[in-house]
Amino acid sequence: MSETTTEKPTDFIRAIIAEDLASGKNGNRVATRFPPEPNGYLHIGHAKAFGLNFSIAQEGPNRTCNLRFDDTNPIKEEDEYVDAIMEDIRWMGYEWDNLFFASDYFPQLYDWAVQLIKAGKAYVDDLSADEIREYRGTLTEPGKNSPYRDRSVEENLDLFARMKKGEFPDGSRVLRAKIDMTSPIINLRDPVMYRILHATHHRTGDEWCIYPMYDWAHGQSDSIEGITHSLCSLEFVNHRPLYNWFLEELEIYHPYQYEFARLNITHTLMSKRKLRQLVEDGVVSGWDDPRMPTLRGMRRRGYTPEAIRTFIDNVGVARANSTVEFAMLEHAVRDDLNTVTPRVMAVLDPLKVVIENYPVGQTEWVEVPDYPQHADDTRTRKVPFSRELYIERDDFAEVPPRRYRRMTPGVEVRLFSAYYVTTTAVVKDAEGNVVEIHATYDPESRGGQTPDGRKVRGTIHWVSAEHAVDAEVRLYDVLFSAEFPEDVTEGQDFTVNLNPTSLETVTAKVEPSLADVAPGSRFQFMRNAYFVADSTDHSAEHPVFNRTVTLRDSWAKIASN
RNA sequence: UGCCGGAUAGUUUAAUGGUAGAACAGUGGACUCUGAAUCCAUUAGUCUUGGUUCGAAUCCAGGUCCGGCAGCCA
Numbered sequence: 288m289s290e291t292t293t294e295k296p297t298d299f300i301r302a303i304i305a306e307d308l309a310s311g312k313n314g315n316r317v318a319t320r321f322p323p324e325p326n327g328y329l330h331i332g333h334a335k336a337f338g339l340n341f342s343i344a345q346e347g348p349n350r351t352c353n354l355r356f357d358d359t360n361p362i363k364e365e366d367e368y369v370d371a372i373m374e375d376i377r378w379m380g381y382e383w384d385n386l387f388f389a390s391d392y393f394p395q396l397y398d399w400a401v402q403l404i405k406a407g408k409a410y411v412d413d414l415s416a417d418e419i420r421e422y423r424g425t426l427t428e429p430g431k432n433s434p435y436r437d438r439s440v441e442e443n444l445d446l447f448a449r450m451k452k453g454e455f456p457d458g459s460r461v462l463r464a465k466i467d468m469t470s471p472i473i474n475l476r477d478p479v480m481y482r483i484l485h486a487t488h489h490r491t492g493d494e495w496c497i498y499p500m501y502d503w504a505h506g507q508s509d510s511i512e513g514i515t516h517s518l519c520s521l522e523f524v525n526h527r528p529l530y531n532w533f534l535e536e537l538e539i540y541h542p543y544q545y546e547f548a549r550l551n552i553t554h555t556l557m558s559k560r561k562l563r564q565l566v567e568d569g570v571v572s573g574w575d576d577p578r579m580p581t582l583r584g585m586r587r588r589g590y591t592p593e594a595i596r597t598f599i600d601n602v603g604v605a606r607a608n609s610t611v612e613f614a615m616l617e618h619a620v621r622d623d624l625n626t627v628t629p630r631v632m633a634v635l636d637p638l639k640v641v642i643e644n645y646p647v648g649q650t651e652w653v654e655v656p657d658y659p660q661h662a663d664d665t666r667t668r669k670v671p672f673s674r675e676l677y678i679e680r681d682d683f684a685e686v687p688p689r690r691y692r693r694m695t696p697g698v699e700v701r702l703f704s705a706y707y708v709t710t711t712a713v714v715k716d717a718e719g720n721v722v723e724i725h726a727t728y729d730p731e732s733r734g735g736q737t738p739d740g741r742k743v744r745g746t747i748h749w750v751s752a753e754h755a756v757d758a759e760v761r762l763y764d765v766l767f768s769a770e771f772p773e774d775v776t777e778g779q780d781f782t783v784n785l786n787p788t789s790l791e792t793v794t795a796k797v798e799p800s801l802a803d804v805a806p807g808s809r810f811q812f813m814r815n816a817y818f819v820a821d822s823t824d825h826s827a828e829h830p831v832f833n834r835t836v837t838l839r840d841s842w843a844k845i846a847s848n
Numbered sequence: 849u850g851c852c853g854g855a856u857a858g859u860u861u862a863a864u865g866g867u868a869g870a871a872c873a874g875u876g877g878a879c880u881c882u883g884a885a886u887c888c889a890u891u892a893g894u895c896u897u898g899g900u901u902c903g904a905a906u907c908c909a910g911g912u913c914c915g916g917c918a919g920c921c922a
Contacts, residue, residue, distance in 0.1 A: 298861090324922055360921065416920055425918055427849045461920055471851040473918050482920035501922050524853060525917045546853085553859085601871060603861045605854095608915055612859050615872045625885060660885060692883070701881060735881050746881045814882045842883040 298604035300545055304343065304516060313515040319343050320353040320514050321376070321383070322505070324360070325368035325489070329375045330580045331595065332557040335550040338599050340518055341381040353512055354383035358390045359504045361488035369489070375582040379592045385512070389504050390490045392511055396499050397451065399507060399537055400462060400480060404443045408536050409480060410436055411446040412463050419461070422468070423476050429469035430476045436465065450483055453496045457483050462497075466532065474529045478502055506530040509542040517542045520549040521608065550602065551610040554765035554786075555580050556772050561781060570785065571766070577833050578766040578789050588763065589809050589819030589835030594623040613765060620836045624809060624817040629657040632670065632703065632748040633797040633812040633832075635760060637677035639723045639752060640694075642708060645674040650751070653734070655704040670798050672705050675752040677796045679814075682747045683724055685713055690845055692745035694724065700745040703813065707732035707743055748813045755796035758830040760818070762791045795832075802827045814838065 296302040304317055321337040323329065329337075344352035354376065358364045376383070403409040412435045414422065424430030438446075447462055449455065462481040470476055480503040485496045509517045517530075524546045534541045549557070556562060557580065565571050565579075574581050577588035585595065598619035602611050632655075652669035678694065687695040694700050699709045712725040731737050735746075766772075769784035801810075806825045811817050816838055821831040 302864095322922090326922085357922065363921075419920075420918075423918060425849095426851080428918095429850090430918090458920065473851080476918085479920055484920085498920095500920075505922085521853070522916060523922090525851080527852090548854090601860075603871095605861070607854050607861095609860060612872070615860070618872060621884090630882075630884095656881090659882075690883090703881060743881085745883085748882075811882085811884080814884070838882080838884050840883075845883075 298547075299606065300339070300516070300518060300547060300604055301343065301346075303545060307515070308347075315349045316513075316515060317343065317347065317350040318353070318513050318515045319351070319518060320355050320509065320512060322355045322357045322389075322508075323372050324357045324363070325365060325372060326360075326363040327368060327559045327563065328574045328581045328583055329372055330557055330559075330562070330582065331552070331585065331599075332550040332580070334379055334582060334595055335599050335602070335604075336518070336520070337376055337381065338379070338596060339547070339604060341376075341383070343516075344384070351384040352381075353385045353387055353514075355387040355389060355508060355512070357501070357505065357508075358388050358488070358490065359499050359501060361484060361486040361498060364489050366489050371583070378582065378586060379595065387508075387512065388490055389499075389508050390488060392504070392508050393491060393495055393499070395511065396504060396507055399539075400447065400499075400503075401444065403464065403480075403536060404447060404462075405440055406536065407440060407465065409462055409464050410438055410443050411450065411460050412436070412477075413460050416458060419479070423473065424468070426473070432468050433463075433477070436468075436477070447481075450481070450497050451495075453485065455483055457485055459483060464503075464529075464533070466529075472525065472528055474502070474525055475532070478529060502526055502529050503533065506533050506542070506544070507537070507539070509544075510534060510537075510540045513540060514542040517544045519544060519546055521546050521606065546606070547604050548606060548608050550599070551608075552580070552616060553610055553613045553770045554767045554772065555613065556767070556781065558773075561773075565766075565782075568782075570782070577761070577763050587819075587822050587833065589624075589817060589833055590620055591623050591627070591809075594620040597623065610771070617836050621817070621839070624811065624835065625660060628809045628811045628817060629666075630659055630813045631798055631801060631810045632750055633758070633760070633795050633801065633815070633818075634677045634679055634748070634750050634755075635762075635793055635795045635812075635815065636680040637796045638680040638683055638721065640676045640678050640708070640749070641723060641725050642674050642676070642728050643711065643725050644727045647674055649673065650754070653705050668800055670704070670800070671751045671754040672702075673751045673753050676702070676749045677752055677755060678702075678747055678749050680721075683710070683721065685721065688846060693747055694726070694745075699729075699743050700747060701732070701735050701743045702749045703746050704735050705733070705749065706730070706735070707737065748815075750796050750798050752796070754799050756799050756802045756830060758795050758797045758801060758832055759824075760793050760795040760832050760834070761821070762793065762834045764789050764791075797830065797832075801832075802830050804830075809835070811838070 296305050319340040321340045341352045344350040412433050461479045463477045466475045468476045481497045484498050575583035575587050598616050650673045653672050654667045655670045657666040658664035682693040696710045706728040708726040708728045710726050714723040716722050766789050767784045768786040772781050772784040804820050806820050806822045809819045817835040818832040824831040
């Protein structure tokens with residue numbers, strides 16, 4: 288890892304860290320943490336957050352990053368998510384220094400709560416949830432004190448101990464910090480620290496029936512772990528005064544919280560609740576549907592962790608709310624896949640070509656480069672060539688548009704790595720649709736060039752009809768056609784913005800080598816797009832490929848003008 | 849209407865009182881056994897009004913617009 292102490296910080300958080308290091312604020316130490324709640328799957332927005340935390344820890348000596356599950360709400364959390372979250376973080380290429388659970392700190396948190404009660408800084412409140420809301424006031428009006436606010440320390444201690452023992456039903460009492468019911472910062476109007484929940488926790492089982500709220504658990508967990516820079520998203524700015532208040536009242540090690548803008552991408556949603564709705568309503572096939580912005584979905588779509596990391600780096604870290612164009616993500620993915628993937632030939636919309644002067648029944652195996660994008664990579668494979676081929680329907684035009692470079696009557700083009708061919712005849716059905724074309728080839732052009740060195744304008748891909756394998760090809764597009772799916776008019780739901788053609792399935796004719804490929808392998812289908820063999824449905828008997836991202840298509844621009 | 853944030857090309861982000869720069873997107877071209885990739889060129893920006901200063905994106909004041917906060921969620 289590079290030593291960045293001499294490099295210029297790339298964002299305001301790293302700038303703060305550099306300053307703190309220079310001033311000796313935390314000794315020579317930097318400690319971050321990623322604190323997911325194990326109640327759902329990670330998406331690319333989380334990747335920005337944990338990427339930031341883990342990367343910072345890699346950028347110098349004496350730096351650590353913990354993974355801490357924020358499991359303070361037994362009703363919503365499950366072990367299944369714990370495992371999935373760890374798997375996704377590792378897939379992205381990161382490893383934590385320590386694995387912790389906020390629930391590990393329940394005993395310490397309890398002791399600290401008792402300490403606050405003794406200091407007269409916390410009290411048991413018997414008000415109902417509705418009453419607490421009423422007493423809290425509004426954004427513009429101050430709240431008022433609970434009638435239970437001035438209970439004696441002894442009574443609070445007794446009641447709190449009995450809350451812990453399980454003597455009271457859910458919702459009957461809470462422990463609140465005694466701060467200021469008139470504060471303009473609503474988080475400071477005597478926030479709830481503990482609620483009674485007779486629920487089984489995924490780790491502590493039935494040991495506890497009172498559970499700490501986020502604000503009470505989070506800063507103290509950071510303190511216990513010696514976190515120096517507690518990074519979170521902008522919606523917690525309002526919580527910072529409370530974060531600091533607890534640490535100061537407790538007089539314990541004081542980490543500091545810094546907030547940055549979360550990641551938003553056009554045509555995409557990051558709301559866990561809405562993503563869940565898509566899964567539950569069957570709009571997508573699951574959390575790992577290739578159209579989902581979840582890391583599992585993106586993995587199945589064929590995105591690489593490297594591409595996602597590059598994308599996140601390119602987006603940067605700032606304090607202004609923003610939405611990145613989807614195109615920026617696509618660029619990062621193409622850029623990585625371009626260097627990494629072998630090129631193969633697959634015809635998605637087949638049109639038969641008969642080479643009239645090619646011997647009936649003959650097959651030759653032509654040598655095709657696997658990595659033509661790398662001049663010095665000489666790996667090749669053999670692809671069968673025969674008299675009848677499939678080409679892309681788009682690669683033939685009886686009446687060529689301006690600047691067209693593909694097959695058209697009388698014009699010679701190159702079949703990639705094979706031969707030069709010239710269209711001689713067009714076969715049509717009763718409705719006048721082109722159903723087949725005939726051509727002649729030049730036997731001298733084997734391998735894709737001729738002894739006389741003559742040039743052809745176009746090169747197209749092909750597969751031998753006899754040897755082609757049928758493959759299910761899933762053409763994915765953005766899940767939402769609207770740039771901002773959550774922007775809807777009154778009374779409408781975000782689902783009105785769903786893209787009706789986010790998935791189109793076709794049966795393609797692919798070169799035979801693709802049947803044997805391992806699930807998860809990535810390719811460029813030449814002149815078309817990047818694809819990945821589906822991780823769950825692909826098999827040699829039934830090949831399935833998912834489109835990761837299309838190639839840039841400058842012909843589309845030319846053709847539309 | 850209280851408090852807290854924020855505002856730089858179409859988008860994201862640099863510039864911390866001294867030449868407003870990059871990436872993506874766009875446009876034009878070169879090259880090409882992928883109309884890909886690559887290369888070259890190019891369009892385009894400091895929310896506003898004042899103030900401080902030799903000099904302001906940056907500091908100060910007012911305004912405008914956008915976002916967050918009233919869970920016993922995180």
